[in-house]
Amino acid sequence: MNTSLSPGVRKLPSLIDLQILNAVRSLEWGSGGVGGNALQAPLNSDPLIGILNGDFDTQADWSTRGAANILNSQAILTEDSPFNSNFTQTFIIPSHAKYLQFTILDTHLGTNSFAPNDAFEVALLDARTLTPLPP
Known part of the structure; x- marks a missing residue:
């Protein structure tokens, strides 16, 4: 994901973005992220x-x-x-x-x-x- 977005611009996380976020969440909050729920990207x-x-x-x-x-x-x-x-x-x-x-x-x-x-x-x-x- 980008470090910043222009106003009104929306981007979906990529698969690698989700892997990074899930890895960080599991390190900070225990296995599987907060409440045991991993993030998932929408298919569309x-x-x-x-x-x-x-x-x-x-x-x-x-x-x-x-x-x-x-x-x-x-x-x-x-x-x-x-x-x-x-x-x-x-x-x-x-x-x-x-x-x-x-x-x-x-x-x-x-x-x-x-x-x-x-x-x-x-x-x-x-x-x-x-x-x-x-x-």
Whole structure:
């Protein structure tokens, strides 16, 4: 974690931060920390502004095209359609945001001599103009 944060900035502890805190707490207060409870980091946090249904509980709040579905709280993109499959959602990016994180669990990208190779793309676009946002 940082030694200081700007007003309004929030950061979650990393795994190493938690290990350090748990080690210090167990040294000072006995095994397992205060009351025997070790700290645990959340697996995710609520978005700062506007990303809805980021856990993919349902297809609600997402616009889809092509063969885009939700199965077992995962967004699944396949090639069973003549369209490029995608999930899209409009949301506000806070001015102090530095990261957008997601996890790709599995890929099966192929090659085809009669069509372009498979690809995976992520883009942050201006919702009004559909132009890429600056880095």
